[in-house]
Amino acid sequence: DGGITQSPKYLFRKEGQNVTLSCEQNLNHDAMYWYRQDPGQGLRLIYYSQIVNDFQKGDIAEGYSVSREKKESFPLTVTSAQKNPTAFYLCASSLEADQPQHFGDGTRLSIL
Amino acid sequence: AQSVTQLDSQVPVFEEAPVELRCNYSSSVSVYLFWYVQYPNQGLQLLLKYLSGSTLVKGINGFEAEFNKSQTSFHLRKPSVHISDTAEYFCAVINTGGFKTIFGAGTRLFVKA
Numbered sequence: 672d673g674g675i676t677q678s679p680k681y682l683f684r685k686e687g688q689n690v691t692l693s694c695e696q697n698l699n700h701d702a703m704y705w706y707r708q709d710p711g712q713g714l715r716l717i718y719y720s721q722i723v724n725d726f727q728k729g730d731i732a733e734g735y736s737v738s739r740e741k742k743e744s745f746p747l748t749v750t751s752a753q754k755n756p757t758a759f760y761l762c763a764s765s766l767e768a769d770q771p772q773h774f775g776d777g778t779r780l781s782i783l
Numbered sequence: 784a785q786s787v788t789q790l791d792s793q794v795p796v797f798e799e800a801p802v803e804l805r806c807n808y809s810s811s812v813s814v815y816l817f818w819y820v821q822y823p824n825q826g827l828q829l830l831l832k833y834l835s836g837s838t839l840v841k842g843i844n845g846f847e848a849e850f851n852k853s854q855t856s857f858h859l860r861k862p863s864v865h866i867s868d869t870a871e872y873f874c875a876v877i878n879t880g881g882f883k884t885i886f887g888a889g890t891r892l893f894v895k896a
Contacts, residue, residue, distance in 0.1 A: 675826075711792075713873060713886040714827075721882065729883070761826055768882045769815055774826030 673698045677762050677775035683783045684749065684756060692747045692778045694762035702768045703745040707731060708759040708777075717760075720745055721768055749780065757781050785810045787876050789887035797895050798866055804859040804890045806874030816857040817875040817884070818848055827873060833857065844868070869894045 675696045684690045696703065702721050706714040716729030720739040734753025739745055745764075749756045759779050763772040790805040808814065815834050819827040831842025838850040848859045857874060874887040 677826075711888070713787075713888040716883060719882070727882075763826075769877045769880055769884075771817055771829045771832050772827075772884065774819075774828070776826045777824070779824075 675762055675764055675773055675775035677760075677778050679778060680776070682778055682780045684780060685783050687751045689748055689750050690780070692749070692760055692762075692780070694745045694747065694775060695743055696745075696764045696773070697743060698764055698766075698773060699742070700764035700766050700773070701742070702765045702770075703739065704763045704765075704772065705729075705735070705737065705745070705747045706761045706763065708761055714761065717747065719768075785814075785876060785878065785885045787874050787885050787887040789872075789874050789890045791890050792888070793891045793893065795893045795895060796864055799863050801862050802860065802864050802868075802892065804872050804874075804892065806857045806859065806887060808855050808857065808874070808876045808885075810855075810876060810878060813879045814876050815879060816848075816850060817877075818842065818846070818857070818859050819873045819875060819886075820844075821871045821873065821889075823870075830859070830872070864892070864894050866894050866896060868892060 678693045704719045705717040718737040720726035736748045761777045762775045765772045786809045788807045796802045817832045818830040821827045831840045833840045833850045841847045871889045877884040
């Protein structure tokens with residue numbers, strides 16, 4: 672079955688450490704997204720990519736970085752510059768940017 | 784600028800009762816509209832979408848929504864809810880041909896026995 676796989680499901684970060692969240696899709700979608708979800712808030716866009724080797728900052732890109740070297744993969748790195756990284760991170764993809772998005776099951780990141 | 788407002792943060796309802804989750808949006812151009820559902824510790828799943836055509840849209844799990852352009856609303860309804868419908872529901876909007884989907888803050892539906 673086609674879908675989006677996020678790993679790991681739970682991740683712990685130490686002070687000063689960079690961590691990378693994995694997102695892989697086999698839906699052959701061009702567009703991919705990273706969102707951050709905090710309790711009581713909607714989804715906030717971190718980065719998005721409409722095509723391989725191209726990506727744009729979303730609303731809260733500071734302290735995060737991404738790459739899109741393959742169509743199937745869109746990893747997110749939470750850097751030490753992100754001072755409040757504790758959140759639920761969701762990856763999504765869509766056939767085109769204005770079409771419905773398919774979501775992974777998320778990665779919950781916490782601070783040690 | 785685009786925005787989405789979900790008018791209720793929490794909606795408690797008894798099992799088998801009808802429910803309406805309200806969503807208003809603002810945009811100066813034509814839009815596509817979506818409702819998603821999120822169960823605890825999971826990603827979002829698409830419930831239904833309005834792209835064009837009939838303003839009454841039917842989705843999965845017995846949900847439906849009506850696009851009202853004059854009132855810029857896209858309310859979600861179900862005539863009879865089940866315990867299993869307990870979840871968080873998100874309304875979302877994107878400009879036709881746009882790049883960024885805007886999500887509402889979510890409405891937590893709690894179905895009581």
